[in-house]
Structures are given as structure tokens and as C-alpha cells.
Amino acid sequence: MLEGSVAYDEGAVVGRLVTLGAEPDCIAELFHYVRPIEPMGTALHRDDLDRLITRTTPTLAILDGITEAMTLHGLNPLDNTDTAKFGRMLPRRIAKTGAAVANLDHVTKDRDGRSRYALGAVHKLNGLDGAAYVLENRTPFGIGIGIKGRSTIKIAKxxxxxxxxxxxxSSGAMHWYGDLILDSQSERLATAWIEAPTEQPAQFRPTRVMAKISAALDKHGELSMRRIQAAVGGKSANNRLAIDCLILDGYVSERSPHEAVEAVLQGGPVSKPDSRDSPVTPRDSRVAPGTRDPVTPLIRGSRVAPRIGHQKPSRPRLPLRSVR
Known part of the structure; x- marks a missing residue:
């Protein structure tokens, strides 16, 4: 069955909207909360949803929890076929009415392996015909009054x-779109906004750390993020910033198990900087245009893990691509 509308305040959703400044009268008129407790596989349940959409004509529909919704309907979130089936069942069905549909989902706990994909099947991203964003938490939300939470918004598709x-x-084949900031000013008031991305001044580039990471990759070959941390030491935040700079500058490459397995032309390791932070310069030797290397995915446990490493040139070969 389908439950409720505005009166059904599941998870204090309405209270949070009021805290963010929404007027109660507007919420009562425009906000509708629906929580299925049974699969929507019968005509009765679908008719309920169709009647609600016809009556309310929503402009935005938020599906909070794709993995949980698929499980409710007996579908496997790890299976591409089931993911495509769920997309036709609910998100695309709602989108055909003219409403914008936002699917909320979770990422894996492993920062090294998540890349730009949600937890589960790759078709969750590949099947979208719009945009996809990844939120990377920098300062937790809701940990106390007077504290600002911040998450980086990256464009995944x-x-x-x-x-x-x-x-x-940005790194991981994504673009930095901005930062979502939530300022909890009191128990009854919170403000939220998005700050535009800003170019980082050159003097803040961690060139010493970049040189250490480059030397470690040159010595040991391709390494996971965890092993880079073990080899270089120091703060993980500084190491991640240094890796992002190296990726953006084209000195190292980062691949995920969902991206095409294709060799990428890269330069040599970063030259050692002097006592002051200075711009990074590549080796004098360059890779001849058109040379590529086949890439063998690094296996960790029972799954493919992303790698960061230099690509060394060899004789020209055709690029290798993964078969989906």
C-alpha cells in the first residue's frame, strides 16, 4: 500500500524542511511524502501512484534509497538487468509525467574503489539519461549547533x-561543481547554500609531497592509495591533494574497475623540488606520441581495485577496452 502525504512525518522530514526555512503552509500544499511498505508490482499500487501524480502534478520527485527500494521489490542491486528493470518500473515512469527525478544512493565504504559509481551495478550510472553527482564529505553535517558541514559536489555524468x-x-574522471554547505545556527534554523569551485593558488600546491609520491611510484610501480600512504607517510589529506595534483597535471593515472581498461600516455616522475615549494616539472625525456601499454587490472581479494601509477611506453599497440 501507499502511505500518507504531508501528515506522515517520517524521519522528521517536515521538521527539517521547516528548519531550512520552508513555510508550513507551503509544505502542506506542495510537499507529498509517499512510503511504500510493499512491492509496487500489482496494478492497484501503480494506480495509486498514478492517481497521486495526476492530482499533485509534481515538478520534482526524490527517490530516497535506490538500493533499499530495489530490495523491497525483490531485485538485486548488484545485477545490471535488475537495475534496468527497476529504472523502467519507477524512475522513468515518473519522469514521463514531466517531473525531474532525483535518485539518492550510497557509495562503497572503500574510498579507493568507489570512483564515480554508486554501490552496486554499474548500470545505476550507465542507465541515466541526465546528470549524476557524487558528494564527498569534508566536514560532517548535523554534529552540533554553530558548526558548518561541508561536502564537495562532483559531476560524475x-x-x-x-x-x-x-x-x-578533478580526479577520478569527474569535475568539481562546488561545495554544499549547511550552517546549523540553532535548533530551529539552518541555512544551506552551494559555493562555486575556486582555482587553488600555485603556492599551495604540495610539491614536496608530490615529489615523494612520484618517487614511490617510480620505485615500486603501480600502488593502491593505502600503499602510497604507507610508503610516503604524513597526513592522508595532504597525500590525497598531492595525488589529485599529479593526476590533473598528467603525471600519474587513476583507473577504476568500471572504466575502460585502456593504456594512457603519461610522462616520467616529478623532479625533486628545491627547499621551497615550486611548480612541478616533468623529466626531459618524453613519451613518443601514439605509444600505448596494455593494462592488467590489479587484483585485491576477489575484486578489481583502482590503481595509481606511471605508465611506461613500449611499442605501439591498439588500446585495450573492457567488455561490459
Whole structure:
């Protein structure tokens, strides 16, 4: 069955909207909360949903918890076929009415392996015909009054091609779109806004750490994030920033198990900086254009893990691509 509307305040949703400044009268008129407790596989349940959409004509539909919703309907979130089936069952069904549909999902706990994909099947991203964002938490939300929470918003997919031009290149084949900030000013008031991305001044580039990481990769070959941390030491935040700079500068490459397994041309390791932080310069030797290496995924446990490492040139070969 389908439950409720505004009166059903599941998880204090309405209370949070009021805290963010929404007027109670507007919430009562425009906000509708639906929580299925049984699969929507019968005509009765689908008719309930269709009647609600016809009556309310929503402009935005938020599906909170794709993995949980798929499980409720007996579908496997790890299976691409089931993911495509669920997409036709609910998100695309609602989108055909003219409403914008936002699917909320979780990422894996492993930072090294998540890349730009949600938890489960790759079709969760590949099947989208719009945009996809990844939120990376920097300061937790809701940990206390007077504390600002912050999450970085990255563009994982931009099917219309109109979003990336407003962001800045970032790691993992994504673009930095901005930062979501939530300021908890009191128990009854919180404000939220998005800050645009800003270019980092050159003097803040961690060139010493970049040189250490480059030397470690040159010595040991391809390494996971965890092993880079063990080899270099220091603060993990500084190491991640240094790796991002190396990736953006084209000195190292980062691949995930969902991206095409394709060799990438890269330069040599970063030269050792002097006592002051200075711009990074590549080796004098360059890779001849058109040379590529086949890439063998690094296996850790029973799954493919992402790698960061230099690509060394060899004789020209055709690029290798993974078969989906």
C-alpha cells in the first residue's frame, strides 16, 4: 500500500524542511511524502501512484534509497538487468509525467574503489539519461549547533553536456561543481547554500609531497592509495591533494574497475623540488606520441581495485577496452 502525504512525518522530514526555512503552509500544499511498505508490482499500487501524480502534478520527485527500494521489490542491486528493470518500473515512469527525478544512493565504504559509481551495478550510472553527482564529505553535517558541514559536489555524468563548463577538473574522471554547505545556527534554523569551485593558488600546491609520491611510484610501480600512504607517510589529506595534483597535471593515472581498461600516455616522475615549494616539472625525456601499454587490472581479494601509477611506453599497440 501507499502511505500518507504531508501528515506522515517520517524521519522528521517536515521538521527539517521547516528548519531550512520552508513555510508550513507551503509544505502542506506542495510537499507529498509517499512510503511504500510493499512491492509496487500489482496494478492497484501503480494506480495509486498514478492517481497521486495526476492530482499533485509534481515538478520534482526524490527517490530516497535506490538500493533499499530495489530490495523491497525483490531485485538485486548488484545485477545490471535488475537495475534496468527497476529504472523502467519507477524512475522513468515518473519522469514521463514531466517531473525531474532525483535518485539518492550510497557509495562503497572503500574510498579507493568507489570512483564515480554508486554501490552496486554499474548500470545505476550507465542507465541515466541526465546528470549524476557524487558528494564527498569534508566536514560532517548535523554534529552540533554553530558548526558548518561541508561536502564537495562532483559531476560524475553530464549527458546534456551543460554542467562541466561550470566546474573545474578533478580526479577520478569527474569535475568539481562546488561545495554544499549547511550552517546549523540553532535548533530551529539552518541555512544551506552551494559555493562555486575556486582555482587553488600555485603556492599551495604540495610539491614536496608530490615529489615523494612520484618517487614511490617510480620505485615500486603501480600502488593502491593505502600503499602510497604507507610508503610516503604524513597526513592522508595532504597525500590525497598531492595525488589529485599529479593526476590533473598528467603525471600519474587513476583507473577504476568500471572504466575502460585502456593504456594512457603519461610522462616520467616529478623532479625533486628545491627547499621551497615550486611548480612541478616533468623529466626531459618524453613519451613518443601514439605509444600505448596494455593494462592488467590489479587484483585485491576477489575484486578489481583502482590503481595509481606511471605508465611506461613500449611499442605501439591498439588500446585495450573492457567488455561490459
Amino acid at each position: 553530464d549527458r546534456p553536456g551543460q554542467l562541466r563548463k561550470h566546474g573545474l577538473p
